[in-house]
Structures are given as structure tokens and as C-alpha cells.
Amino acid sequence: MSERVLRVGMLGCGNVGAAVIRLLHEHRDDIQRRAGCHLEVARVAVRDLAKRRDVPLDASRFVSDPMEVVEDLDVDIVCELIGGNEPAGSLVLAAFDRDKPVVTANKELLATRGRELFDASDAKGLDLYFEAAVGGGIPLIRPLKESLTGERVRRVLGIVNGTTNYILTRMTDDGSSFDDALREAQRLGYAEADPGADVDGHDAAAKCSILASIAFNARVVASDVFREGISRVTTEDIEFARRLGYVVKLLAIAELDDTERIAVRVHPAMIPATHPLASVRDAFNAVFVEGEKVGELMFYGRGAGGDATATAVVGDLITVARNLVADARGIGCTCFYERTIRPMVEMTGQYYILLRVEDRPGVLAEIARVLGDNAVSIKSVWQEGTGRDAQLVFVTHRAREGAFQQAVAELHALQAVEEVRSVLRVEAEE
Amino acid sequence: MSERVLRVGMLGCGNVGAAVIRLLHEHRDDIQRRAGCHLEVARVAVRDLAKRRDVPLDASRFVSDPMEVVEDLDVDIVCELIGGNEPAGSLVLAAFDRDKPVVTANKELLATRGRELFDASDAKGLDLYFEAAVGGGIPLIRPLKESLTGERVRRVLGIVNGTTNYILTRMTDDGSSFDDALREAQRLGYAEADPGADVDGHDAAAKCSILASIAFNARVVASDVFREGISRVTTEDIEFARRLGYVVKLLAIAELDDTERIAVRVHPAMIPATHPLASVRDAFNAVFVEGEKVGELMFYGRGAGGDATATAVVGDLITVARNLVADARGIGCTCFYERTIRPMVEMTGQYYILLRVEDRPGVLAEIARVLGDNAVSIKSVWQEGTGRDAQLVFVTHRAREGAFQQAVAELHALQAVEEVRSVLRVEAEE
Numbered sequence: 001m002s003e004r005v006l007r008v009g010m011l012g013c014g015n016v017g018a019a020v021i022r023l024l025h026e027h028r029d030d031i032q033r034r035a036g037c038h039l040e041v042a043r044v045a046v047r048d049l050a051k052r053r054d055v056p057l058d059a060s061r062f063v064s065d066p067m068e069v070v071e072d073l074d075v076d077i078v079c080e081l082i083g084g085n086e087p088a089g090s091l092v093l094a095a096f097d098r099d100k101p102v103v104t105a106n107k108e109l110l111a112t113r114g115r116e117l118f119d120a121s122d123a124k125g126l127d128l129y130f131e132a133a134v135g136g137g138i139p140l141i142r143p144l145k146e147s148l149t150g151e152r153v154r155r156v157l158g159i160v161n162g163t164t165n166y167i168l169t170r171m172t173d174d175g176s177s178f179d180d181a182l183r184e185a186q187r188l189g190y191a192e193a194d195p196g197a198d199v200d201g202h203d204a205a206a207k208c209s210i211l212a213s214i215a216f217n218a219r220v221v222a223s224d225v226f227r228e229g230i231s232r233v234t235t236e237d238i239e240f241a242r243r244l245g246y247v248v249k250l251l252a253i254a255e256l257d258d259t260e261r262i263a264v265r266v267h268p269a270m271i272p273a274t275h276p277l278a279s280v281r282d283a284f285n286a287v288f289v290e291g292e293k294v295g296e297l298m299f300y301g302r303g304a305g306g307d308a309t310a311t312a313v314v315g316d317l318i319t320v321a322r323n324l325v326a327d328a329r330g331i332g333c334t335c336f337y338e339r340t341i342r343p344m345v346e347m348t349g350q351y352y353i354l355l356r357v358e359d360r361p362g363v364l365a366e367i368a369r370v371l372g373d374n375a376v377s378i379k380s381v382w383q384e385g386t387g388r389d390a391q392l393v394f395v396t397h398r399a400r401e402g403a404f405q406q407a408v409a410e411l412h413a414l415q416a417v418e419e420v421r422s423v424l425r426v427e428a429e430e
Numbered sequence: 431m432s433e434r435v436l437r438v439g440m441l442g443c444g445n446v447g448a449a450v451i452r453l454l455h456e457h458r459d460d461i462q463r464r465a466g467c468h469l470e471v472a473r474v475a476v477r478d479l480a481k482r483r484d485v486p487l488d489a490s491r492f493v494s495d496p497m498e499v500v501e502d503l504d505v506d507i508v509c510e511l512i513g514g515n516e517p518a519g520s521l522v523l524a525a526f527d528r529d530k531p532v533v534t535a536n537k538e539l540l541a542t543r544g545r546e547l548f549d550a551s552d553a554k555g556l557d558l559y560f561e562a563a564v565g566g567g568i569p570l571i572r573p574l575k576e577s578l579t580g581e582r583v584r585r586v587l588g589i590v591n592g593t594t595n596y597i598l599t600r601m602t603d604d605g606s607s608f609d610d611a612l613r614e615a616q617r618l619g620y621a622e623a624d625p626g627a628d629v630d631g632h633d634a635a636a637k638c639s640i641l642a643s644i645a646f647n648a649r650v651v652a653s654d655v656f657r658e659g660i661s662r663v664t665t666e667d668i669e670f671a672r673r674l675g676y677v678v679k680l681l682a683i684a685e686l687d688d689t690e691r692i693a694v695r696v697h698p699a700m701i702p703a704t705h706p707l708a709s710v711r712d713a714f715n716a717v718f719v720e721g722e723k724v725g726e727l728m729f730y731g732r733g734a735g736g737d738a739t740a741t742a743v744v745g746d747l748i749t750v751a752r753n754l755v756a757d758a759r760g761i762g763c764t765c766f767y768e769r770t771i772r773p774m775v776e777m778t779g780q781y782y783i784l785l786r787v788e789d790r791p792g793v794l795a796e797i798a799r800v801l802g803d804n805a806v807s808i809k810s811v812w813q814e815g816t817g818r819d820a821q822l823v824f825v826t827h828r829a830r831e832g833a834f835q836q837a838v839a840e841l842h843a844l845q846a847v848e849e850v851r852s853v854l855r856v857e858a859e860e
Contacts, residue, residue: 139577147569150744294567314580328758
């Protein structure tokens, strides 16, 4: 067997980084057979040199300046696990400058500066791998980018944020409020002290743009993605969903429409309780892919966690090492096309609306007129309670988002409507 | 863009082959960008030259002698879709002899002569890809072989045969008998006129051995796999399963035990109704992968059908073409280790037993003694009916297969037992 050694320079050594170092050590024999060389961690940049870390690596390998790792002549492959836009972006570009391939798990960076990074890696013919950026340990990027090349993907529908899925699972199973479920998620380490990136859908939007870029071979950035978080979802909505045969999930949806425009959105939605995504519980992730020929595929697993994510990073490191040994390069940027992003108002979908209304004759007629005037047709309606507690629940047929939002604005203004309590999209085949 | 052309020689042009030719034609621009070259079908070997085929290809490209395709100097890549052991095996070896990489969907060939084929391809440094051999259009081989290289897989649990899953779904949902469900599957084209390969588990066993070989990096052949079909599963078993909170599925199970031996088996089993595989219905396939670090992953989709399977074949053709253009080679055989196959009698598992018994005092004690004497401990038991219809249903705790089979043999001999109506394995975490 080859005794060649390739050296990895790590940027960051948090949960994932430490798990990567442990995996590279524990599986070193397997890895040598797979990569055709030894993979050794040469240098690790960390913020706090004093911190004790549970990794099989001598303290002398740690440095505090990440650029030192990138510039180290001993480092053959750079593994970026710092996260965020900067300094991560500059460090990755500096690695390419020095002819070093990069493995990263940085969804935010890829979702905002993917084109710049791929231009730099393609210009140098260097690998840029990022399996861990979406879905943690679930193989997603490689299947989409390499296995499904014979297919045209029309739609990707995923639960890609474990924190929000955990919160919605608690609300569904235990009847917890959003606030209580969030506190529970924080207690268990599923949610950050500042939970905005997760609950407001930023994390899911970044992942959505990455999946869309690969699925539709056109660059999509995070800011292209329509985004709505889960903080306004109530236990009442979840209970009405249950009665209607639905489950509420935070979905990342990327679609290629008939005119080859891309629609990308992240928002809570009701999906049929029989849909495979409905049974994805707790912090699990799952991505549903619909292709023209292959039909429906689903990839399911743990979307986060140091160990799970580390398996994806190590898989990428092995591939990059194998390519270096073979003097070859893996697949580069596959955004071959320029495509337009379809504005959200042009989307068509079904909606659920919950209204608190005056309890008097004629109210339903007034509301129905507003919906009808905006070409929103009603699929089902029922009334709950009476007097001051009178509520109306509507589910619409497919309507245009713009028209629907106009209808909601008019409902707000209607005297008969005391409150528009909730509006949720319904993702179902009519 | 490159105007280089690589030429594919097809062996076989059935449902999958015709769909491959159509896909290569329809997606030719996409494919050129992905592969870095044009992919053209140069020659197709078919059994019946007179048969009309719905493919965008001139009749002059068809020949009746498959060796003519392999030997054609114009053919750069051989795509084997004949199936079966021979002549497919000789043709694939002949392709390697002539320095041509091969894409195949032939599970039977890989499951019986995988080592021979990989030895030949490795010796020549030629690609051998076979994504379509397991799970039709579901990306499985590449994720297991390339994405999960950073992981140690401990267990693979799958529904890999669409025909039997369709039959069991009909039996479960409609209460159909096995015979009626089989006839329905045949009417819909899901089952062959001679259904043995599917219902007796041969197809699943071949796929199980392929998955095990990749997951555990050691060669496993079809005959290593313990195999039991579904023809003895009754509606009664399915009804008892339902009452116990289980669903009956034909499972392919590959495990690496604590001593690093491989256990491989295909048989009908009860799985908890809450398990993700329980909701895999009709002709769909799904494979559950359990890794040390990544936890549980699932891959789900259409496991058969010409179009779905063709997407996997075309994905492989694109990869092989890309490698030829780059003068590189994809990953070869990954069976790095020699591992022992654990005999089925050493397996431990839970069991369900349905007995017709004499309705008199002391019967339960006699049966319980036989089980106890063989170290099979009872988890639950109930009695159904009385008099000549008296039945006993047992579910055991984990027991050793050998001991359990001995107990069943002794139950057969027991006067109190009029009939051992059913025995099924129960796959659950105790």
C-alpha cells in the first residue's frame, strides 16, 4: 500500500472539527485504503489555544492564526469549519491562491459567495467539496451533483433545519407552545441562545439556495429565497392542521417552473399527514427530490451533530485526497445556466386562514366576497365557537400568492374580521 | 465547450435500455456539459432485430451479436443491460479485455461474480459502475461507496424488491390473499409470469450481497445470504402483526457483528409500524443504513421501472465519460477485507409463532416448557378461539436462531400442537 502522506490543515476545532480529527485518527487504516494515502492533521487553527480539546493531537499542532494554516507549506488540503462569511471566505480564497483544495461545511458562505468560490476553484482546477453544508451526515450533495446527472430535477422539498423541526415536533406531540418548545430545544442544545438563524429560517434559506443551485444547475443565493420563520405558528394552527389531516413543518422548497424559472422559498407549511416528510420527527432532516423520470426520492437522516456532520467532512477529505493522489479533479461548479428567480407573488398555492370574526349573519358572505373578488376560491370552511370566540377556518384551492396576499390585506380591513389570527401555506397535490 | 464524442455500445434494449437511449438523446446538451463530451449511442445489440422500438436511433445501429458491439472499435464504453449470468459475464470481461469501461445494471452477475469482474477492471484500471443494480433510480451505491467513506456502517436494512413489497402492501391494505395479490401484481406488470425470482427472495438476496459487499468492504456473494420468500405469509399473520403494532415486510438485512463477521439474510419480518420502513408502500424501495457516527440514514424511491432505472445508468455513463475525458478513473473495488459470514443459526432475534393447539388444560405449560428448555423466553402470548379453532400467538424475547429452530422442531412433534401455522422473525429493538 502507498505510504504517501497528505496533510490536512483545519480551520476551526469545535464540535465538528474535533469529531473530524478523531475520525481521521480512529479510521486511519480504512482511510488509507480508500484514499490511497495517509491523511494526517498537520495544523489546526483555533480561537482559544488554552481550551482543552478531546482530540488525539499534540498541542504543538494548534495555532491561533488561521492564515498560518493556509500558508503552511506542509498543508495539502484545507478544511474550513469556522463558519460564517468572514474570515472564512478570505481563507478559502487564500487556500485556492496557494493551490490547495478545500473541504468546507460552511452553508452561509456557499449560499452567499458560491459563485466567487467556484470561479476561484475552477480557475485553478482545485476541488471544493461541501457535503456537510446541507443535511449534516446525509449524503445529499454528491447524489444530487453526481448520481442524478442523468435526470432533470423539477422540485426539491426538504426539512433541512433540525432545530425548528424539533420545536414543531414538540408543539405537535406535546401541545407545547412555541416558547416552551424553544426553551426545551435550548436546554437540549438543539437551539442556540440566540435562536434567530434557525427559527427565522435563515439557516434553511441558505441550505435551500445551495440545493437549488445544484438541482437546477444555476446559481441561487440565500437572498433569492423567500423566507418566513416559525415563531408565529401556534398550537391552535397545529391542532387545526391535525383535524384537516395535515402536519405543520418548516419546509425549504425549490422548484423549476414550466418556463424554467426557479422558485425558492422557506416557510412553515401544512403537509398531508400521509406525506413521507410528515413522519420526519425531532431533529431529523429529510430531503424529497422529484425528478422527471425517477419520480420521488427521499434522503433521510441526522441533519446535525458533530459526529454525524464529521462523517460527511471526512468523506469529502477522502475524495479530495484520492483525487490529489490520482492527479485528477472531482466535479467542479455545475451551475451551467443562468436562470431567473420567480417572484414569490407569482407563486400559486393553497392556503389556510384562521380568522376571529363577528358572530352575526352575513359575515361569511362578506369574507367569501373578498376572497372571490381576488380569485381565491374556497375549498373548505368551518366555524368554531360562537359570540366573541367565533372563529372561521378556511382552506383555499390553489390561488396566486399575490392575489391571496391582497385578499388577506382586505380581510384585515374588513369590519366583520376582528383578527386575522393565522395564515399558513398548504403544500398538497389538489 | 468540448466537441469530443464518446461512443456507447449497448448490450440489450429492453425497457431500461430504450429509456437510456431516449435520455441520452433528450438530455444531450446537459450531458455534454456534465461529461465534458458528447455521448452517442454507437451500436446496440438486441435479440430480435425485427422488433419495433421507440428510440431515436437509426435501425442501422442495431445488431444481433452482442460481441460485435464489444469488439466495435468505435465503442468507447460498454453498457450491459442483458441481465443474468451468461452471456453477460463473458461480454463484460471481453469489454475489459479491449480496454473499455463498463456500466451495468446486472445485480445477478455482480452478486455471483463480483470479485472476478472487479479483479479484471482493477487490473486494467477501468471503471465498472453499477448504480442501477440496487434500488433502481435511488442513489445508493455511490453514497455508500463514496460519501460514507468516513463512516463505519454497522447495519443495512432494506426493502429492495418492489414486487414483493407491492404484494405485501395489497395484503395489508386490502386483506388480499397472497395468491390474489400476486395475480394483481402480475396484471399490473410488477411481477413476472414466473414470479419465483421475486417472491422467493432471489432478487433481494442478490441486492443484499451487493449492499453488504460495499457497506462492509468485503466480498459477499448471493449464496452467502440466508433466504426465505413471502409465499407462506398469510393474511392472518398480517392481521396479528397489526394487532401487535407491526407491519410485515420482506427485508434484506446485512449486519457486521461485534467480531466483525458479516450476517446477511432476506426474509419476511414484522417491523414496528412506527419504523420509517413500515410506511414504504407499493412498489417503492427504501434502504436504511446505520452507521457508528452518522446514526440512521434512509434512502427512498422507486426501485424499478425503465425510466427510473435509466436515470441511474445514465448517471453512471456520464461519470465514466467524465473520467475518460480526464484520463482518470473512478473508485474501484472497495472490498479491502476478507470477512467471515456468520451462520444463520448463530443469529439472535425475536420471533412470532402462531400455533393451532388442542384446547385442554396444560397445553400452554407444555409449549412453554419446550420453549424454555431451548432458552427461548416468551415476551407475550395470547389465545384466539376455542375448541378446534384454538390458536396460540407467541412473541419471544431475543433468542438464538439455532435454539429457536430446535424449539420449533420440538413443537411440531408435540401432541398438543396440531399445527405450527406460522413463524416470522420480528425486527425490533427490545
